[in-house]
Amino acid sequence: MNKSLLHTPEGVRDVYGEEYARKLFVEKKLHDTIHLYGYQDIQTPTFEFFDVYSKEIGTTPSSQLYKFFDKEGNTLALRPDFTPSCARCAAKYFMDETAPLRFTYSGSTFTNTSNLQGKLKEVTQMGAELMLEPSVEADAEMISLVVEALKNCGLTDLQITVGEVEYFKGICAQAGLNEEVELKLRDFISAKNYFGAQELLEEQRVRKDYAQVLLGLADLVKGTQDLESAKMQVDNERSLQAIERLEALYEVLKKYGTEKYVSFDLGLLNQYNYYTGVIFKGYTYGVGDAIVTGGRYDKLLSYFGKNAPAIGFVVVVDDVLEALSRQNKKPHTGLDGCLLFYTPDSYDAALKKANQLRLSGVSAELLPVSCKQDCRRADLRGRLRREAMLIHADGSCEQLKS
Numbered sequence: 206m207n208k209s210l211l212h213t214p215e216g217v218r219d220v221y222g223e224e225y226a227r228k229l230f231v232e233k234k235l236h237d238t239i240h241l242y243g244y245q246d247i248q249t250p251t252f253e254f255f256d257v258y259s260k261e262i263g264t265t266p267s268s269q270l271y272k273f274f275d276k277e278g279n280t281l282a283l284r285p286d287f288t289p290s291c292a293r294c295a296a297k298y299f300m301d302e303t304a305p306l307r308f309t310y311s312g313s314t315f316t317n318t319s320n321l322q323g324k325l326k327e328v329t330q331m332g333a334e335l336m337l338e339p340s341v342e343a344d345a346e347m348i349s350l351v352v353e354a355l356k357n358c359g360l361t362d363l364q365i366t367v368g369e370v371e372y373f374k375g376i377c378a379q380a381g382l383n384e385e386v387e388l389k390l391r392d393f394i395s396a397k398n399y400f401g402a403q404e405l406l407e408e409q410r411v412r413k414d415y416a417q418v419l420l421g422l423a424d425l426v427k428g429t430q431d432l433e434s435a436k437m438q439v440d441n442e443r444s445l446q447a448i449e450r451l452e453a454l455y456e457v458l459k460k461y462g463t464e465k466y467v468s469f470d471l472g473l474l475n476q477y478n479y480y481t482g483v484i485f486k487g488y489t490y491g492v493g494d495a496i497v498t499g500g501r502y503d504k505l506l507s508y509f510g511k512n513a514p515a516i517g518f519v520v521v522v523d524d525v526l527e528a529l530s531r532q533n534k535k536p537h538t539g540l541d542g543c544l545l546f547y548t549p550d551s552y553d554a555a556l557k558k559a560n561q562l563r564l565s566g567v568s569a570e571l572l573p574v575s576c577k578q579d580c581r582r583a584d585l586r587g588r589l590r591r592e593a594m595l596i597h598a599d600g601s602c603e604q605l606k607s
């Protein structure tokens with residue numbers, strides 16, 4: 206046998222046994238919370254026409270997409286991001302709808318990053334999108350839902366960093382930067398590469414006072430009191446309105462009681478270009494990257510023919526699990542059911558017992574006693590905690606030790 210057949214490619218992995226039980230548990234907790242806010246499940250395809258994720262849409266760069274062709278010669282791409290698919294789906298089935306739409310979804314996303322980055326190329330995401338709702342109340346609902354969902358999974362140390370892309374865009378417009386330069390600058394600022402940003406601004410001969418505000422973005426605000434000082438730095442309407450939106454958002458978050466998890470950062474920018482307003486990222490300790498990302502995208506649906514505002518988020522389920530494990534908060538998933546061992550003459554009694562257990566909602570696996578050792582070993586390997594019983598012909602059960 207070719208041993209290399211047992212390996213998976215870089216960036217994808219198997220999940221089994223107790224780890225998978227924990228993953229399902231976390232998914233259920235997230236899903237239950239999202240449902241409590243009235244979000245309806247939707248399922249979009251794992252691959253779409255390439256155009257759904259093209260440059261104009263503003264999602265993952267084309268170089269990081271898994272692209273392939275169908276027999277008709279269409280270019281297809283594996284989903285790197287749920288949001289464009291949801292936007293397409295909403296435009297297709299709810300074109301004439303004017304009332305708010307709430308969707309939730311979960312599944313894999315795929316990004317073809319370099320192996321050197323050591324990142325998973327297939328991750329499990331669960332997310333929610335609130336469409337046709339332009340209000341600040343919608344922004345607050347999304348952020349508060351993120352907090353509640355993560356708390357429900359067992360995470361307590363949470364930090365939701367909130368920014369507003371219009372603050373940055375307002376200054377860029379005032380400074381006369383074209384879109385290409387704006388995107389470059391955004392990437393430098395996101396990567397906290399201030400030398401790169403400075404060089405770019407000098408090269409573009411940006412007025413000193415604008416350059417100073419752009420370079421100081423990350424340090425500008427941490428708390429709400431500082432929002433006032435961020436206002437003083439700018440005199441363009443777009444940036445001022447962005448701050449006013451954050452102030453209003455903070456007031457609604459207080460009504461939810463989630464404001465203590467929130468801090469503001471006007472240097473928070475996202476590589477996705479479809480964001481048009483409030484954006485946010487959620488952090489906890491144990492994982493370097495954000496475990497949640499989201500924001501407002503009021504123009505994306507118009508690419509699919511429907512003019513409608515929207516906001517949403519995704520939780521990276523794999524990262525939530527990693528955080529829980531690093532924080533020693535592995536969810537307790539309870540017993541995974543029973544192994545019922547039978548001898549050649551106790552099969553009938555064992556089947557009866559198994560049926561009784563199943564009727565009461567307990568999982569029961571029937572096994573010949575001859576494989577007792579092997580089965581226990583397999584359970585141990587997957588770190589499953591299952592009770593084991595030997596069933597005798599008279600129906601009596603003998604508890605087996607692991």
Ligand SMILES: N[C@@H](Cc1c[nH]c[nH+]1)C(=O)O
Binds near residue numbers: 286499502519
């Ligand atoms: N799809 C975005 C998150 C998001 C959902 N809705 C709005 N934004 C991401 O993958 O980062």
